[in-house]
Amino acid sequence: MNKDWKDLDILQRNRLDSRSYFFSYDNKEDALTYERGKSNKFMLLNGMWKFYYSNTVEESPAEFYDDSYNVDDWDDIRVPSNWQMEGYGIPHYTDLIYPFPIDPPNVPSKNPTGCYKRKFFVPESWNNSNIILRFEGVDSAFHIWVNGQEVGYSQGSRMASEFDITKFIIKGKENTISIRVYQWSDGTYIEDQDMWWLSGIFRDVSLIAKSPVHIRDFFIKAYLDNEYKDANLEIEIDINNTTKENLDEYKVEYILLDKNGQEVVKSHNKNITIKNPKKWTAETPNLYDLLIYLRDNNGEIIEIIPSRVGFRKVELKNGNFLVNGIPIMLRGVNRHEAHTDLGRVVPFDHMIEDILLMKKHNINAVRTAHYPNDPRFYDLCDIYGLYVMDEADLECHGFEIIGEYDKITNDPKWEDAYVDRAIRMVERDKNHPSIIMWSMGNESSFGCNFVSMSNWIKNRDNTRLVHYEEDREGKVVDVMSTMYSNHEKMIEFGEMKDMDKPHILCEYAHAMGNGPGGLKEYWDIFYKYPRLQGGFVWEWADHGLRKIDENGKEYFVYGGDFGDYPNNSNFCCDGLLKPDRSPTPGLLELKKVIEPIKIVKEDLSKGKIKIKNLYDFIDLDSFNLSFNITGDKQVFDSGILTLGEIKPGEEVVIDIPIDVDKKYSLYTDLFLNVEVITNKDNKWSKKGHIITWESFKLPFVSKKEWYTSVSTMNNIDVYESNIDIIIKGINFEIIFDKIEGKVSKYLYEGIQMIDEGFNFNIWRAPIDNDMYQVKEWKKKSINNVLTRIDSIKTNVNDKYVQINVKSYVSPPNGDWAIENEYEYIIYGSGDIVLSINGKPKGKLPETFPRIGLEMRLKNDLQNIEWYGRGPGESYIDSKEASMIGIYDSSVSNMLTNYVYPQENGNRTDVKWLSINDDRGIGLFISTNEKFGFSVHNYTKEDIENAKHENELIKRDFVTLNIDYMQHGIGSNSCGPVPLKEHSLKPHNFNFEIKIKPYWKEVLLPLVLSGEKIK
Incomplete structure (x- = not known):
């Protein structure tokens, strides 16, 4: 048995080079749906698999992959899933602690192992195709066999792995696939993120058919000119030819369509000029569809590949990072992939729910902490409009505890392992306009291996910025970044005169339990200092796992609740959402503080307020101003005003049509309540969605007063002893405890109100x-x-x-x-x-x-x-x-x-x-x-x-x-x-x-x- 999982020199066997995530179609109509189910070259292998769990590799069946091996008595397990969530082993939560001795690259001999097996058929229509087996995510390492023959090996839990299994397939007959997954591998040393340790095949498994000549990969670069007006579409194409045919007989054609499906350009050139395209930003997620046609020498379509294109430019200039020439503010959150019932298996509708909640709460950016997410998540960010910091699956925080923080980060023996994480992230996700930064990882000190990662990324992609928080001197990153810097420190960063790079907080405002506090003061500082361009709250959602007690009551568990040791208790419950995705008060506070439209008072005595547009790219013509005047729980006046074309950064005084001379007869204060609401449906909300709000106490003096005069009160009787004082009135009785010095009983109309006061x-x-x-x-x-x-x-x-x-x-x-x-x-x-x-x-x-x-x-x-x-x-x-x-x-x-x-x-x-x-x-x-x-x-x-x-x-x-x-x-x-x-x-x-x-x-x-x- 090859012990690849603890051999630092083996990152993979026979794994194909990484590529972008896309599907091939036979016709334009299906291609434009982007639905993988519409591709007849795609087959999901999700579903029930046979499963055998053992506590060690050695105890797993040695030759279970052989076709003669009977697995009928094995358990069934869902794929995708984490086996701990299915009852095998236990979930284990740590923040930064390795749950085993630190001795890289060695891992525990007690290495829980899951053996998976299933049967599948290859459609007859695939008989002349190359067959690719693709895994979107397997934790933490695995070997593969098809029809009893070893195919390969891969590690790197949250990254895609593909294998060409064409020569192992028996066409027209039943085939078997066998997977052995190891909980621990040497790769685990750089997967020490703050989250549950959960294992298994937790993302999609699929088969993909490829013609002998096919487009293996492509890279779309949509450059804007210096005026941010016109664009150049540069397309790199990698055509795979397994038959050694003359590629001159094959033609690639590019057709760009606008959002209405109208043809913008058709070309065979890899460089195409586009006049004044609509630009992509998180506020204006304008997308085009690029259809890539591969045809043979007869003009017959071999495949059509669709890809969404967003025209935008990310750059550094004058100490800021700019999108389309504008220094933007990141109103961001850190998002783990977490599901309260499924662990790290995140259904597609769950991703949509997350993004809709982000957009509805004024969030415009997400950091994929701390690994590349499911590839479909980035499609949603492109469509709905979120800036993305895509982060590599890399963290070795536990070394800090033993005082050797850079032990493997600064060890050249680990260079390939580090750079592999960068390559696979960038190659898979490179065609998403939403991604504006590549983050090389998290909390892993700094050393030569990050220098190598940065060099590779910058050589491969010059359209985005590079981020890594622990490059404290800015040696290889484009953006300076810190975590949890307090307000005073942020002011210091803002006032630095010798720094020519922007500064963000990749983590701040730790949203654990009741919190966070001090958000407003952070954002006052961000707006004051131009170098400071916002940050990402830690974090989006709690990782608590749902349980039902013996009384049928729901609750959520965390580290230690499974007997897992060592653990970091409830430190995984530090989100703006509860585990069931219900918002906490902290999310509502964040929504208000990061409001993209600000309402301030101007002259309330004349009904004047000021509206400031804090958006970077859009005016306010898609919003209305709703107002009412309230007092004593009554609404005295209300109305809706259009805001019109208030441009980004512009302030406008609005006159609220109220009767300032009207006399009110009230017991309490009079308030002007104002809301900015959407005036039409959009991708993420219905008409009437509230963006922000404000309430102003009007300069009005109540005309009514309420007095209780002593002269009109009833008499009282007072009885005093050594231990108490009894005060009686016509309709009340109070007992005052002299020993305790407090009220011990309060009755009114014979009914006891206070037991202890x-x-x-x-x-x-x-x-x-x-x-x-x-x-x-x-x-x-x-x-x-x-x-x-x-x-x-x-x-x-x-x-x-x-x-x-x-x-x-x-x-x-x-x-x-x-x-x-x-x-x-x-x-x-x-x-x-x-x-x-x-x-x-x-x-x-x-x-x-x-x-x-x-x-x-x-x-x-x-x-x-x-x-x-x-x-x-x-x-x-x-x-x-x-x-x-x-x-x-x-x-x-x-x-x-x-x-x-x-x-x-x-x-x-x-x-x-x-x-x-x-x-x-x-x-x-x-x-x-x-x-x-x-x-x-x-x-x-x-x-x-x-x-x-x-x-x-x-x-x-x-x-x-x-x-x-x-x-x-x-x-x-x-x-x-x-x-x-x-x-x-x-x-x-x-x-x-x-x-x-x-x-x-x-x-x-x-x-x-x-x-x-x-």
Whole structure:
């Protein structure tokens, strides 16, 4: 047995040279569909295969490929699939850790192996054809036999492999194909990407018939002139001739068609001038169809090959990279191939879903992290319009851990393995206009092998740029790139005077769990400094795998849940989408922050706003401006305006037709809400799709006020003992616990509202982005503070009682504390005004998670209404997507279900909230300032202790948090900590809240946010 999988000198045996991805057709009509099923020269071998799994190569059947070998008792397995997802072995997740000893090129002797076998027939129409066997992706290495004869070997998991099996085929009879796949190979050392280790034949397997003389490959270069107007179409053609015939008898003809199928040019020349073609960009994905005809000397068609052509020019100039002469901004994301049920098998409709979601959320670029994707994905990027950074299947991050980061990267023995990854990526994907950069790989240090990769790429393709983040000195790359550089560092990069290359963030804003924060500030910096041309958020979607528990509840699993060791836990759940492709609040925040159209106020008193077009190539005539004026949950005015030809980079003042002198009778503020919407259907959205939005508080003073006068209140009775204070009014009763220094019971109209009230709270269930901060928090025991009550004083009046409490909050054996003073004023109406003054002292933590109050309410109080940001969650550094308004919800819907439970569901800039039961009785909480709140059917401890969504069990009470301030969320699971202005540093604080019991039908519909109690 050849042990090719651990021989560094063997990358393949009999594998054909790489080529671009295309299909041949017999006629023009079928060719223009681009459907591989319409090609009678193509056959998928997907489906059920016979399968045998063993823990080692040696335990696999030695001669299973022999036609006499009976596999009837083998299992069936789907192809494509990952065998771990089919019940063989276990999924194993690591970020950068190799799951075996580092000793290149050696791999574990326990090398799980999958043997595949199936039968197939070759159509009679293929009898005179060469037969090519093609694999789009096999992890990680494999041998092939056809009809018992060895065909070849290949490695390189996420790249195509082709073999000519013509001489092994028995035409007109049944044939067998046998594959032995090895989980580990020496190639695994450069496939150490942050993702699940999953094995097997996970992309399409197909047969392709080729005429003895056929077009083996072609390279289309669509050059624009220096004025970016006219184009030169340069076509390289590689004709394969297995019969040694005179190629002069064969003719190649090129026909270029526009989007309407009209002929633009017909030529036999490989260089064709095209006058003023429509240009391709991500905003204007104009494509032409090039039909390549191969004819024999009788003019008969041998094959027609279609290829989409996009005319665009990518270049470096004056410190920027340009597309068609314009320095573009990359509003990008990093995308792994991941499916919550299928592992790395990604169905075609799943790819479409991803691209539609990207386009709908203002994303214009994707980095194929960290390997070439399924070839069909690039077709979709061409069609829908996304800039692509195509990345080689190369990463050896684990060497960094052992302090030998460049061990193989700077070892010439590995040069062929490295360059092979570049060749196969470029050759397969070279005809896609969407690809503007070749990325040589990820997190593999820098050395001589990357120099060789860059040299090969630049010699082969001069139409695109070369990227690699760890070429920190810019020796061989065209674009400087960093990961997770904080805001301050990005400003430094922007201000560099001695750098003539543009700078991007190939990864930033780590979107793990609740996050990322600080997006707006990144983009403020990008727009300020011309050298900075955006970046790619890490990452697009969580990699969690779907499970159903014994109670039928769905949840998602991550590293360690299969007993896989070592693992990086839930670090694979760091996306803007959940594993089921539902958007997170982080995606909505990103959509708003990277808005390609900006709306700013100009003169609201006159109904004037300003529209700025941030697109690079299109004007705004395909968008409308929708507006309305709202207050007290009423719409007073609305309309739709056309935006017209506002050119890229242009700002225009728009007059909103509103009656600025109109008198409104309101309890709350008046808002002008504006949305930019599409005014016609396009490839990725229907008419009316919202691109961006903004809300402006109008300069209007409420004409109504609501006062509760002490003189009109009912009298109260106060009973005080050593352990409690009982305050009774006509329709309420409050029990104040003097031992704990807080309300222990609140009844209104005989119905209990509060079970436990106004606990001082400085802890939150840690979020993923607290990953490093939480260690310091727990070291300072912020999560274990104790409260000592130092004094309670009572001042009783006929119509109210004042209770003053002094407390001392500190952890056991603590070297820091917070001294709090509370003032409760409880009125005869049942209203409570609570003010808190706090003074931190001692050797304080650098930051607190939060400062606020926590209450336990009766479980019946499940209906929420609030005036603040919504409708979804928001935090101090992630609230651009949330407009101020009046929103309602249920307590259960206030939960944001992250794969790994954590602090969630906060709402910011809130002036009041009400919470009531189904009969309408409840509590109204307001403040003269703004506060944050969250409400759950769980405690923060429940959320912190749960490891998966299904472990959260609803309590028989409601937890309500009212926050003076909460620490920002940042993206410090991998990116930067929250900015200083978003950090909760210890400081003296004071805040006040007002609590009012009510019947919903009795309480005024809305209460002036600046409620006054006299």
